[in-house]
Amino acid sequence: MSLTSIPCPHCGHQNPPGLAVCDHCATPLANLCPNCGFENPRGFKFCGNCGTNLLTASLVRPSDSEQLRRVRGFIPGQLVDKILNASKQIEGERRTVTILFSDVVGFTTISEKLDPEAVYTIIDESVAAFRDAIFAHEGTLDKFMGDGVMAIFGAPVMHEDDPARAVRCALDMQAALKTLSDKLVARHGIPLQMRIGLNLGTVVVGDIGADLKMNYTALGDTVNVASRLQGVAEPGTILASRAVYEETRALFDFSELGSIRVKGRAEPVEIYQALGVKREPQSVRGIPGLSAPMVGRERELAQLQQALTDLLPRQRGGVVMITGEAGMGKTRLVAEAQQWLTDSALPQTWRIAQGKCFAYGQSAFEIFLQLLNKLFFIQPEDTPETTHAKIAARVQRLFPDTQTQYQILPYLENLMDLPPLEHDLAERIRYLEPAQLRQQTFVAVRDLLLREAQAEPLILILEDLHWLDKASLDLLHYVFSATAEAPLLIICLARHSENQVSAQIERFAATALEEHFTRIVLQPLTVTESAALVDLLLTISELPETLRQLIIQRAEGNPFFLEEILRAFIDRNLIRRRLDRWEVTPTADLNAFQVPRTLESLIMTRMDSLPEPTRHTAQCAAVIGRDFSDSVLLHISDNNPVRQENDLQELMDHEVVVQTLRLPERQFAFRHVLTQQTIYNSVLVRRREQLHHKIAQAIEELYPTRLEEQTERLAFHYNESKDAVRTLPYLVRSAERAAARFANAEALGYFRSALELAPRANAAVETRLRILVGLGNSQAHVGDFEGATQSLTGAWQLAPQLASQSARARRAAEIARRLGRVHERHGKYDEAMRWLELAHREIDNVPDSARTVERVRIYLEIGWVHYRRGNLDEAQAWRLKALEIAEGLDYYAEMGSAYNGLAAVANLQGDWQRAIQYAQRGLELRERIGDVEGMSRSHSNLGAILLNTGEWDRALPHLLKSLELKKRIGDVRYLVSAQINLGLYYLFKSDLVNARLYLNQARQGAEKLHDPNALCLALNSLAQVEATEEHLDAAQKLLTESIALAEKSGVREWHAEALSILAQVELRRGKLDAARQASERALDLARAAGYRQTEANALREAxxxxxxxxxxxxxxxxxxxxIEMSRALTSPYEAARGELRCLATFQQLGAAYFSQRAAAALARLA
Known part of the structure; x- marks a missing residue:
């Protein structure tokens, strides 16, 4: 505090010393002591804190040495040393502290009624009592404020129970003032009371002056809330915030008082009145730690060993899910199992690959990339050529067949950011859409793991899956199925309290794998097991029982927490190693040592014991992340190599970090992520930002040829440094990389962050367009059609700002096409066609666009909308136009889509031979580029067409192949169509059990996907099953639902079919008028749309x-x-159904010829 000026409490004006009122607004000024800074009431001649003569004292602050000499007179010497030593370590750090504000009520009355010297005596006694209480609990005195005081607990000296110390101090202060007040009442009849407020929060710690007062900067409203609590407290009471209450309620009695409003806070603050120390204090639970030596896990280890042992005789594997709170020993359990495997006498060799997730800067499929690097023996220093060679050699060894190699190699290389070297391999990827590429990649990874396990039992160990990205989660679920076909064991480790990812994995594995799924949940150690762990860690025969019980009590069964407590004893030299054993240090005062109550305070207590340079190195490493390299750390820490080597060795000796890799450059990791997070949080935000920026620059400088694989980390570090301009390009590229791999959740996150950042980065129009279009595409992929429409509309509005006319038109055409596709998928066909017509007009404005892929895509989308509307001639015409361009330019993906669409049109027109030709051509094209998803659709089309032609035996292999491929690639959306087609096959074969099974699965899938087209078809088909079994009311209900959905969404194809089936059902229910109306509506719709087979069926019902x-x-x-139409369409099944209906009518009419034909047709079908 500077005494060269005095701030006005009203206007803030700085006044020269000696003034009684502000020379700016006339507000009375504080009467500050020039010696200690104490704020005295007006009229005081002597300081109420230190006794300095306020009239004659110099306004010049005493020297630091003089101030230190003076404060040592009333602060315990041991505490002075603690404060000074700690202050050297923590300057410029964030610390969680407890703030105490107090205010004495009644000083004004005393000042008016008593002599100034008497008032001085009262103030002196009260200040001394408050000061003694604060120092007794090792708090730091921040300031005296006339009749009040502010103190801080937790900095610079940190304890495991700082909140409890603050509450005890407040109780002691109230008790001391009560004693003083009783004397005043007895002497003068004037009582004194005090109001106290307590709050827990974060401050930035500054330096400690020679007067032992701490300079700090409050973060948020930490101090404000404490001051507000003091202001609303009733005289004689102590009010605490919820944060303080939660930390200390096991030790003190509280009364809940509701909540208050605090300026600057949106939410009210809950308040509690501290009443006193509990008669029987409860156990105080600490924050969990992590890994520890193996104790008390015999049953869990046996489960894991059994899963390993079962690999060989069963020739199949399984999934083991190990969950538990942070610190329960998940990693240690797996390590023990690995050691057992190494030491066992099992004849078979094993291969183990490990990967882990991170909480920051993680790209899609990160954990699988780690596994692939290990399986292919790829090292960080490998050149792209070496990496290519290693991958190719391994794939060739595992897959001798060249064709199979071509189905695996390009997708693995693409996943690992390696462009295929061979032209044929590159061609397989070039023409695939992101969704197709994702599915092919999934297949390639699964097949690789399967073949690896068939060659040699394979164990995958996946750690920290609670941070697993969505793309990797989908791939993990997909590869689980491989465990049924080979000795592949997947061991998953996750915290069960972090988020829902571990629960999703567990549910999926339990359902899909049943008895081949093992669930292991790690529980806290028992008291006996904890005692055994203490003995394992320290062989101290004379360890005091009170200390042993204290450790066990506070650890509460968490192995890592217990281990950290013991390490704190070692770091403080309370126990030491002598020769080959541990012993309690003879001079150790075990009663004086307070075991840290929370993991945060425990870790920071250990860090405070390290030399300052080592702490600096640890902080720099923590900002890099859980894992860090020697080279990046050296680049940002301003260390010289020798200094850094010493610091890292110190950190390894204290088991803060471990070395994970020696060559080609040393890699380190924090022993536990919570350690890294705690140290990271202690670094000032501004310093963090500077370090993040230096880290990103270091990565760019150290790895200039590997920036693509560092994209996500660069985006993370530049973003944390608040450098918007440098962040945005990496953020956009990270989003596009995720989208290309169909990792939609990650892509959405990156795109949204980029969109938010773009204005601050002054992003160019083209960059903003990339963001909006990319975001819209990703939203459409996940079914967020409203969001996709909003994003793409924003892009449409932005496109006119592009510089050149051709660029504007090209971008506008693409955006309009994508908007049309979104509206089509949402069932809004009129709006879809409006946008597609706009796209068509825009592409015409692009020079030399007559034969571009964008024009082909626009034509295909227009054809698809016409198909959905039932305009089959238009749908066919547009697809033929698209095909004409695509075939000339070898746009294989677009060609396959065109043939697929033409087959669908021909199928509805009843031109089944042409439909078969189109579908087979589409299948050939898709096989050429390795499009498994497209192949599955072509097989589905062929099967559906052959069902219509009555060639059921030929249809079944295609239907089963389609189902197999869709399951293999995890294509949930189009799995529904395969299930419907199989359901219809079994319906035609009168196998109603299997028909109902597949159709119900299809209905459920269509409902989840919100796909009106598939849902209408599923409902219609289920209605036919119900009608066949004479469940007419159930059939009528299903058809009513289908018709309502078709009318709402505009799905004309299945609308007409539903009405035709409804006519039959209503007829059998005896409702002739309803049946006639349904058949007439079905005929009108079918004739208008050109659905010839549906028209024939409707005529039959009519x-x-x-x-x-x-x-x-x-x-x-x-x-x-x-009958004539069905026979012309070569549909024997439908023709026979028509002839069956004719039989009764023609017999009554005497039409013997048709009666005989009907009977003959029935005989042939039987």
Whole structure:
């Protein structure tokens, strides 16, 4: 505090010393002591804190040595040393502290009624009592404020129970003032009372002056809330915030008082009144730590050993899920199992690959990239050529067949950011959409792991899966199925309290693998096991029982926490190693040592014991991350190599970090992520930002040829440094990389961050367009059509700002096409067509665009909307136009899509031979580029067409192949169509059990996907099953739901079919008018759309209705027309169904010829 000026409490004006009122606003000024800074009431001649003569004292602050001499007179010497030693370590750090504010009520009355010297005596006694209480609990006195005081607990000296110390101090201060007040009442009849407020929060610690007062900067409202609590407290009470209450309620009695509003805070602050120390204090639970020596895990180890042992005789593996709170020993359990495997006499050799997730800067599929690097023996120093060679050699060894190699190699190399060297391999990737590439990649990874396990039992150990990215989660679920086919064991480690990822993995594995899934949950150690662990760590026969019990009590069964407590004893030299054993240090005062209550304070207590340079190195490493390299650390820490080597050795000796790799450059890791996070949080935000920036620059300078694989880390570090301009390019590239791998969750996160950052980075128009279009595409992939529409509309509005006319038109065409596709998928066909027509007009404005891939895509999307609307001729025409361009330019993906669409049109038109030709051509193209997803759709199309032609035996292999491929690639969306087609196959074969099974699966899948087209078809098909079993009410309900959905979404294809089936159901229910209306509506829709087979079916139902109404002439006309159409369409099944309906009518009409034909058709089908 400077006494060269005095701030006005009202306006803040700085006044020269000696003034009684502000020379700016006339507000009375504080009467500050020039010696100690104490704020005295007006009229005091002597300081109420130190006794200095306020009238004659010099306004010049005493020297540091003089101030230190004076404060040693009333602060315990041991505490002075603690404060001074700690202050050297923590200057410029963030610390969690407890703030105490107090205010004495009644001083004004005393000042008015008593002589100034009497008032001085009272103030002196009260200040001394408050000061003694604060120092007794090793708090730091921040300031005296006339009749109040502010103290800080937790900095510079940190204890495991600082919040409890603050509460005890407040109780002691109230008790001391009560004693003083009783004397005043007895002498003068004037009482004194005090109000106290307590709050727990974070401050930035500054230096400690010679007067032992701490300079600090409050973060957030830490101090404000404490001051506000003091202000609302009733005289004689102590109010605490919820944060203080939560930390100390086991030790003190509290009364809940509701909440108050605090200026600057949106949420109210809950308040509690501290009443006193509990008569029977409860156990205080500490924050969990992590890994520790193996104790008390015999049963869990046996489970894991059994899973390992079962690999060989069963020739199949499984999944083991190990969960537990941080510190329960998950990693240690697996390490013990690995050691057992190494030491066992099992004849078989094993291969183990490990990977782990991180909480920061993680790219999609990160953990699988780690596994692949290990399986291919790839080293960080390997050149791209060497890496290519290693991958190719391993794949060739595992897959001798060249064709199979071509189905594996390009996708693995692409996943690992390696462009395929061979032209043929590159071609397989070039024409695939992200979704197709993702599915092919999944297949390649699964097949690789499967073959590795078949060659040699394979164990995958995946750590920290609670931080698993969404893309890796999907791939992990997919590869689980490989464990049923080979000795592949996947061991998953995760915290069960972090998020829902571990629960998702567990549910999926339990359902998919059943008895081949093992669940291991690590529970806290028992008291006996904890005692055994203490004995394992320290062989001290004379360890005091009180100390042993203290350790066990405070650890509460958490192995890592217990281990950290013991290390704190070692670091403080309370126990030491002598020769080959440990002993308690003879001079150690074990009663004086307080075991840290929380893991945060425990770790920071250990860090405080390290030399300052080592702490600096640890902080720099913590900002880099859990894992860090020697070279990056040296680049940012301003250390010389010798100094850094010493610091790292010190950190390894204290088991803060471990070395994980020696060559080609040394790599280190914090022993536990919580250690890294705690140290990271202690670094000032501004310093963190500077370090993050230096880290990003170091990565760019050290790895200039490997920046693509560092994209996500660079985005993370530049973003944390608040350098928007440098962050944005890496953020956008990270988003595009994730989208290219179909890692939608990660892509969305990156794109949204980039969108938020773009204004601050003054992003160029093209960059903003990349962000908005990329975001819209990713939103569409996950079914967020509203979000996709909003993002793409924003891009559409931005595109006119591009500089050149051709660039504007090209971008506008692409954006309009994507908007059209989004609206089509959402069932908004009119809006879709509006955007696609805009896209068509825009592409016409692009020079030399007559034969571009964008034009082909626009044509295909227009054809698809026409198909959905039932305009089959238009759909066919647009797809043929697209095909004409695509075939000339070898756009294989677009060609496959065009043939697929043409096959769908021909199928609905009843031109099944042409439909088969189109579908087979599409299958050939998709096989050429390795598009498994497309192959599955082509097989599905072929199967559906052959069902319509009555060639059921030929249809079944295609339907089963489609189902197999869709399951293999995890194609949930189009799995529904395969299930529907198989359901129809079994319906035609009168196997209603299997028909219902597949169709119900399809219905559930379509509902989850919100796909109106698939859901209508599933509902129609289920209605036919119900009608066949004479469950007519159930069938009518399903059809009513289908019709309502079709009308809402505009799905004309299945709308007409639903009405045709409904006519049959209503007829059998005896509701002839409803049946006639349904058949007429079905005919109108089918004729308008050109659905010839649906029209034939509707005519059959119309004829049946006419027959029931005894209109035999109309019945004869409709039924004959139905039979003729079905026969012309070469649909024997539908023709036979028509002839069956004719039988009764024609017999009544005496039409023997048709009766005989119907009977013959039935005989052939039987």
């Amino acid at each position: 004829g049946s209705v006419a027959h029931a109404q005894r209109n035999f002439v109309q019945a004869e006309q409709d039924l004959i027309r139905s």
